[in-house]
Amino acid sequence: MSTPLRLGIAGLGTVGAGVIKIVRKQASLLQHRCGREITISAVSARSRDKDRGVNISAYAWEDDPVALATRDDVDVFVELMGGSDGPAKAATEAALAAGKHVVTANKAMLATHGQLLAGLAEQTGCALRYEAAVAGGIPVVKSLGEGLAGNEITRVMGVMNGSCNYILTRMESAGLTYEEVFDEANALGFLEADPELDVGGIDAAHKLAILSALAFGTRVDFDGVEIEGIGRVKIEDIRHAADMGYRIKLLGVAQMTGRGLEQRMAPCLVPALSPIGQLEGGTNMVVIEGSDVGQIVLRGAGAGEGPTASAVMGDVCDIARGLRLPVFGQPAETLATAPRTQSATPAPYYLRMALHDKPGALAKIATVLGEAGISINRMRQYGHADDEAPVLIVTHKTTRAALNQALEAMEGTGVVTAAPVALRIESV
């Protein structure tokens, strides 16, 4: 009989409490599957006395996560505090330096310090696993890094922030404005303490940057992700999109092109009947395209106690069973630095703007687009009561650079009342 695998868990919030529950209730199942017992030696959080819905009296307590991470009776440091820096990073570094394996759900930390931490882990021969950091319960890190390891990956796409998808689908189904649904979601506790992490697209971009590294063998490059949040999407956009057979999703796309790596996270129009278009509420979906496997679609809960703890435990089981892999699929020092391309892949775009109601205004816009080499697929001006004429344009395929040039020139014409909204139409 092998020795038990002993965990030290820092962070006893939603995910931490979920992990403790699974370790307890599935003890015999885990032992069967891993060939050894999984135990908890010690835990840490900010306040020792908080009721967490699980009894932690059997575990040693540490006030300091760094002290927890380096305890002699801890084999695996489980980091569930969050935050890109501070105690999460300090304790993870300390654990790896002390030869402890690490399991984390912390996408912010990995997106920011992934290269550093991977290097550390590989130097000391430790596992650093992070299935829970991307798309919650969906085993996407495992699928991409292991199951599809025989493929050259060409594109990875995902709806990976449940809160944003909840907001967008709820606006549509209830006919509410962005602001109304935002307040509702916030009151329900669906949004991070800093909601901009969710609605600003940052959380989802963290996840995309991690998947990119794994997919393309490149260094994690969070700063290379073009990020646009969902704050400018109006209920009208959702309706116009629906009229044309599309839905609006906060979609992440990472794609290796001849010119470099393209990573973008932005609200996009996707075909309403595609798997991504049909995604409702808080559910996540990741689409992986590989040279040989074609398209693989994975779908499941992207957050919440059970699903996230399930992903953490998958990693713990892998470690218990002896799996040791390079953190991003190949040794950290061999990860390439890919040149960044700024949405260079052409696509049609959806444009919404309001024009001052003056003769020739629409013609000016059409001219500006033409001068930027952008041809118009459809254009529609809506009836209106006040001085502002709402206009909706769908372009043929164009590059983001050409579009940006046109958007800038539009401002110069003096006929648009505010910066137009431009949403990419993505073929998924």
Added chain:
Amino acid sequence: MSTPLRLGIAGLGTVGAGVIKIVRKQASLLQHRCGREITISAVSARSRDKDRGVNISAYAWEDDPVALATRDDVDVFVELMGGSDGPAKAATEAALAAGKHVVTANKAMLATHGQLLAGLAEQTGCALRYEAAVAGGIPVVKSLGEGLAGNEITRVMGVMNGSCNYILTRMESAGLTYEEVFDEANALGFLEADPELDVGGIDAAHKLAILSALAFGTRVDFDGVEIEGIGRVKIEDIRHAADMGYRIKLLGVAQMTGRGLEQRMAPCLVPALSPIGQLEGGTNMVVIEGSDVGQIVLRGAGAGEGPTASAVMGDVCDIARGLRLPVFGQPAETLATAPRTQSATPAPYYLRMALHDKPGALAKIATVLGEAGISINRMRQYGHADDEAPVLIVTHKTTRAALNQALEAMEGTGVVTAAPVALRIESV
């Protein structure tokens, strides 16, 4: 630098040729990801001279797969011949006995001899991997056995025979009969040499039996799968189902109940708008439900050269990276023998029958159902020209046992012209 991992490949058909292509074209990617070279030492097939679209002159040739499997220069025996017994089984046994790892795509062999082979592999400490045997390119064995290892699995469902799904969706879209589409699919080479393996549900049932073992920690019990093929599904059934918001799919369901393990593979009605209901053509889908993760849906190509070879290579990479797991998720000798339950979980059923056009015929059927304790949700009799009155009934929830009793009693009434068609309505 580690030593290369040397493959011996038996079977150079669709999948074998695909594997050779990936080993060649992705050589440097594989080396980066696995930390060692993947090479091919020797190959085997029936005829040495056949043009297989890949040049095999660099590899040693063996006429006998058993000789191949035990060669000194082979670390991993890759079995891609097929067939539950014969050379596939002999060579797999020989490989394991000689301490070679095995990767196979052979669901027939695993469904029949899984317990034996798992025991052998675990005795000699070898890996026996079979991702390609279930749902082609979809990493379902890995997701279930590793990523979701922290969950008690409650139900696994899947559309896992692309040919059947192709036939059913094509009948619907083209308005063709089963026989017409069957002939078409056969001519296109979509069906196995013995088509009954596909349309009889046997191939899909092999896959389900394998997934069950992995999901529930039970011995592979192929004989415990209730199997019904798609041969009795008529275009009318597809149309009636569509009218009620359903589609017909050859669906496998494995479910652990308080009474035992329920495994069934049969054409079912599923909600048209569910992920399974929307599945078109040859695509496969597997749905996994776990205690903590909730529902995970995986979708992708279930067959074909690229996707199947991708799955084989995922297994090869795992072995190259040192992964050694029990074959069915826990040691073979600890796998339980679950009692079989025969579709005990109640469900509504769709019944189609034809009655002799005599007064009181319908009343007799209704009485028989009532006597079996089955209540009727909808009943419809169609206009007709001849002596046979087509009747369609949707029941409320009932057990299969009660239904079988009613179906038997119906025969006794003398009013049904032939055995009724009964399809389960599955909530997915």
